[in-house]
Amino acid sequence: MECxxxxxxxAACLQEGGMNPGLASFVQILLGVVLVTLAPLIIVILLIWVxxxxxxxxxDRIGPNRVGPFGLLQTIADAVKLIAKEDIVPAGADRxxxxxAPIISVVSVILIWAVIPLSPIHIGVDLxxxxxxxxxxxxxxxxxxxxxxxxxxxxxxxxxxxxxxAQLVSYEIPFVFAIxxxxxxxGSMGMQDIVEAQRGMWFFVLxxxxxxIFFLSAQAETGRAPFDLIEAESELVAGYxxxxxxxxxxxxxxxEFVHVLTxxxxxxxxxxxxxxxxxxxxxxxxxxxxxxxxxxxxxxxSLLLRNTLPRVRIDQMMNFNWKFLVPxxxxxxxxxxxxxxxVRALGLAPAPELANDFVANLPQAVILLLGNLAIIAVVLNMxxxxxxxxxxxxxxxxxKDEEMLPAQAAH
Amino acid sequence: xxxxxxxxxxxxFVAVAWIFPTLPVVLAAFVSPRKPNAIKMQTYECGVETVxxxxxxxxxxxxxxxxxxxxxxxxxxxxxPWAMAYNQLDFFAFGAGLLFLFxxxxxxxYAWFKGDLEWx
Amino acid sequence: xxxxxxxxxxxxxxAAFTIGGGLGVATSRNLIHGALYLILSLFGGAGLFILLxxxxxxxxxxxxxxxxxxxLIIFAVMLTRSMTRLGEVYNRQWWLSALVGVGFFVLLVIGxxxxxxxxxxxxxxxxxxxxxxxLGIALVDGNQxxxxxxxxxxxLTAALIGAIVIARDRD
Numbered sequence: 014m015e016c017x018x019x020x021x022x023x024a025a026c027l028q029e030g031g032m033n034p035g036l037a038s039f040v041q042i043l044l045g046v047v048l049v050t051l052a053p054l055i056i057v058i059l060l061i062w063v064x065x066x067x068x069x070x071x072x073d074r075i076g077p078n079r080v081g082p083f084g085l086l087q088t089i090a091d092a093v094k095l096i097a098k099e100d101i102v103p104a105g106a107d108r109x110x111x112x113x114a115p116i117i118s119v120v121s122v123i124l125i126w127a128v129i130p131l132s133p134i135h136i137g138v139d140l141x142x143x144x145x146x147x148x149x150x151x152x153x154x155x156x157x158x159x160x161x162x163x164x165x166x167x168x169x170x171x172x173x174x175x176x177x178x179a180q181l182v183s184y185e186i187p188f189v190f191a192i193x194x195x196x197x198x199x200g201s202m203g204m205q206d207i208v209e210a211q212r213g214m215w216f217f218v219l220x221x222x223x224x225x226i227f228f229l230s231a232q233a234e235t236g237r238a239p240f241d242l243i244e245a246e247s248e249l250v251a252g253y254x255x256x257x258x259x260x261x262x263x264x265x266x267x268x269e270f271v272h273v274l275t276x277x278x279x280x281x282x283x284x285x286x287x288x289x290x291x292x293x294x295x296x297x298x299x300x301x302x303x304x305x306x307x308x309x310x311x312x313x314x315s316l317l318l319r320n321t322l323p324r325v326r327i328d329q330m331m332n333f334n335w336k337f338l339v340p341x342x343x344x345x346x347x348x349x350x351x352x353x354x355x356v357r358a359l360g361l362a363p364a365p366e367l368a369n370d371f372v373a374n375l376p377q378a379v380i381l382l383l384g385n386l387a388i389i390a391v392v393l394n395m396x397x398x399x400x401x402x403x404x405x406x407x408x409x410x411x412x413k414d415e416e417m418l419p420a421q422a423a424h
Numbered sequence: 425x426x427x428x429x430x431x432x433x434x435x436x437f438v439a440v441a442w443i444f445p446t447l448p449v450v451l452a453a454f455v456s457p458r459k460p461n462a463i464k465m466q467t468y469e470c471g472v473e474t475v476x477x478x479x480x481x482x483x484x485x486x487x488x489x490x491x492x493x494x495x496x497x498x499x500x501x502x503x504x505p506w507a508m509a510y511n512q513l514d515f516f517a518f519g520a521g522l523l524f525l526f527x528x529x530x531x532x533x534y535a536w537f538k539g540d541l542e543w544x
Numbered sequence: 545x546x547x548x549x550x551x552x553x554x555x556x557x558x559a560a561f562t563i564g565g566g567l568g569v570a571t572s573r574n575l576i577h578g579a580l581y582l583i584l585s586l587f588g589g590a591g592l593f594i595l596l597x598x599x600x601x602x603x604x605x606x607x608x609x610x611x612x613x614x615x616l617i618i619f620a621v622m623l624t625r626s627m628t629r630l631g632e633v634y635n636r637q638w639w640l641s642a643l644v645g646v647g648f649f650v651l652l653v654i655g656x657x658x659x660x661x662x663x664x665x666x667x668x669x670x671x672x673x674x675x676x677x678x679l680g681i682a683l684v685d686g687n688q689x690x691x692x693x694x695x696x697x698x699x700l701t702a703a704l705i706g707a708i709v710i711a712r713d714r715d
Contacts (some may be wrong), residue, residue: 042433046440055442096452104465110580112449116473119445127437138433143675145603146434152611156583157617163576175622179486182493182615189500193507201510202504202676260452264445276486292537315513328543331489335532339496343529346503347522350510354518431594435554482622484711490619491711492610495704501604502683502696509680517684520693527697531704540708 042198043314049126049137054269060270061088064316071320091263098259103166106256112163115257116263118157122272130204131280132288132300143204143390144196148189151234155181158253161265165256173252176327180240181334183334184233191227191340193282194220194349208287213363213374217284219381222345222388224284226338228311231276233334235269237315239322240330273315341392345385352384488540492532499528548579555595575621583614600676 027037062077062085066152069076071295077084077304102108125147127137155178162174196202198219210216217224233240254265281287285307288300325333354363356377506513506521534540565585572578586609593602682688 037442038429042436043440045433046437047436050441050444082438092448096455097447098452099457099459100452101460103467104462104469105436110577112524116442116445116449120441123441123444127434135436138430140430140599141435142599142603145600146608149603149606149611152607155611155615159615160580165467165617175486175619177504178615178619182612183489184609186493186496186500189497193500196504197507197510200508202508259456260448264449326541331541331543335492336536339532340529343525347525350518350521353510354515358515431599432550434594435591482619484623486637487616487619487623487711488708490612490616491707492704494616495700497608497612499697500698501608504604505600505676505683507679507680509677512677512681513684516686520684520690521552524697527694527701528704531701534705535708538708538712540712 018083020195028215036052038363045137051124053123054267055277056274057267057270058088058092059085060274060312061091061267063312064270066392067313068260069314071317095260097262100259100261101256103256105165105166107166110160111256112261114157114161115261115268117160118154119264119268119271121154121157122268122275124153125275125279128204129275130282130287130300131291131304133205134206134393135300139203139205139342141299142202144192144202144207144283148185148192153184156269160163162253165253167256170253173255177253177295180236180327180330180331181234183331184230184240184338186336187226187338187342188230188234190339190346191223192283193346194223197353204282204287205207208282208289210368211286212369213367213371214286214378215286215289218378220284220345220349220385221382222341222385224280226342226345227280227283228344230334231280232318232339233330235272235276237273237319239318239325241319241324274308274312277311278304278317280311281307312363341388344388348384348388349381356380396401450461485543492535492541494527495531499524551595554591558588558595561585562592563588579614579617579621582617583610586610586614600679630656636712 027040047418065087066076068082080086080090102111128140128143128146130139157178158174158181162170162172162177165171182347195207195216199207201207201210209218251371254262260332281304286303288304290299290303293299293303353362359378361380363370363373363377435440492509502524503521510517562585565581565583565588567580569585572581586605590602590605590610590615593599593605608687684690
């Protein structure tokens with residue numbers, strides 16, 4: 014390896030300067046790690062500001078506007094405040110587990126960043142099993158919530174944690190099934206391979222259903238509305254983090270924000286061509302712009318959903334997952350697998366040397382897209398029939414409740 | 425990077441990732457005031473004094489949902505290598521994957537029609 | 545004989561996690577603490593898989609054991625009433641399980657470790673362990689493992705239905 018640029022070949026540069034090879038590669042790894050770890054933590058400061066401004070505008074307020082230009086430094090002021098707040102650990106709490114939980118919840122999200130491809134040459138580490146790695150690491154976050162709820166010695170926290178964990182594990186199934194599709198299309202679990210495989214055609218075109226399932230279940234995984242039962246203020250006071258205050262609460266908060274951005278980045282990498290864009294091969298740094306630009310759109314869409322949709326009930330949410338998303342994702346995997354075999358049997362699959370060519374990918378893309386649209390049509394029709402049969406019953410139940418009200422008042 | 429170096433990166437990453445979230449918590453422990461009293465440390469349950477043990481008994485529902493999740497999780501582990509190698513697989517392999525999925529969906533359908541997935 | 549390189553240091557760290565976690569599970573009076581120690585132990589196991597160049601198994605270990613089975617164990621603990629704080633040792637057969645554990649260890653030492661101890665060639669070529677891709681092809685190959693693959697599915701379904709029947713509320 015020769016010394017080319019300072020980040021990717023630092024070890025070679027240091028060796029040229031006369032450093033011991035083992036130490037040089039360790040320094041390179043350490044620098045890479047620190048960069049990848051700090052990136053999400055710095056970005057989150059901006060994200061919190063964006064979210065507060067966005068929510069404020071929707072609610073016809075101004076939002077943070079005092080500290081720094083446009084209130085940009087508000088988050089830093091808040092962080093200082095959180096650090097200076099008294100740290101209250103409730104009586105009877107399990108101190109060690111209680112302190113560990115918020116840290117684990119942030120760590121599990123940061124670890125995902127190791128495999129996110131940010132540009133053609135900038136990725137923490139391009140693991141062979143990248144897709145499986147981020148699923149596995151992300152599932153540790155569930156544990157943090159369980160630990161927080163249990164160690165607080167508070168009934169509401171425990172109830173909240175149990176609900177959340179039931180929600181998170183349930184939505185992990187469609188989440189993982191959706192990831193199966195890009196892996197199948199790219200023939201690899203490495204994140205760079207998945208992005209590279211989209212040079213001819215974005216996977217969003219090949220399987221829009223998988224992308225929609227991924228987005229919805231990611232929304233639920235991060236506890237965003239309409240699935241925000243994680244902080245059901247009206248029912249469970251605040252959910253699993255009720256006893257947390259100060260910086261430890263701040264960590265849960267920061268972890269959630271980073272998670273939303275992380276999921277947006279993963280969505281872009283898996284379905285929207287990641288860092289691919291014009292001239293990215295000549296100027297790799299453009300990859301950052303494309304990657305974060307695309308991800309910002311989905312981040313803002315997620316904010317829009319959060320600020321405009323009401324919360325669903327827990328039974329509705331579980332039904333939506335088990336009786337809609339899970340069957341749909343299984344059917345989607347089967348249909349995509351079948352269509353891929355048919356495309357290959359008909360000789361319509363792009364030849365390996367033409368894999369990056371848009372036109373060569375077109376026949377396969379059209380067939381897969383039509384297959385997906387057929388599923389969508391069938392599903393929408395089923396939902397319409399279901400709605401027709403369900404609505405009169407719901408309306409009757411509401412009428413009955415309303416008739417009961419005056420009768421109760423008389424007692 | 426060689427395979428060993430890749431995982432060395434992850435190893436260092438796991439170690440370093442702990443530092444940055446731990447730092448503010450440790451800092452807060454030094455900076456923040458500490459004036460505990462019995463009422464402040466009470467469990468917060470809307471101002472009402474807490475009744476009985478916190479570790480109440482939970483419904484079996486949670487366990488059943490966890491169980492279905494576990495089975496699907498194991499299934500996923502089997503399906504990932506299948507999906508990864510799919511470009512090189514023939515129609516027979518598609519049939520094998522289909523049968524695998526079909527058998528597991530059976531379990532889900534059983535739980536569904538027996539009403540075990542209802543959240544009460 | 546023992547060479548101190550990054551891999552052997554990593555091995556000892558992971559081994560310490562695995563054994564320490566296991567000891568914690570066996571000695572902890574608090575069931576939830578026991579579950580958390582189990583997670584530590586499993587994490588050490590995942591690290592050992594990585595040192596053995598089996599990253600797929602390591603990811604499976606974290607996803608299935610830490611992400612699913614540990615959660616299930618905690619759910620199961622919470623199903624039982626006031627089991628989280630045991631004051632005394634309820635298990636009267638602890639000596640039996642200790643005996644079985646020691647027995648297995650002796651078996652392992654005699655059967656697996658002693659034959660190769662000291663005979664390993666440090667310069668031997670690494671085993672050709674195959675990739676995840678090979679695994680995917682082998683699992684659905686009619687001449688290789690397609691039958692175990694489908695039987696695994698039947699087994700999982702049977703486990704699911706059986707567990708639901710046992711766990712179901714009888715009211």
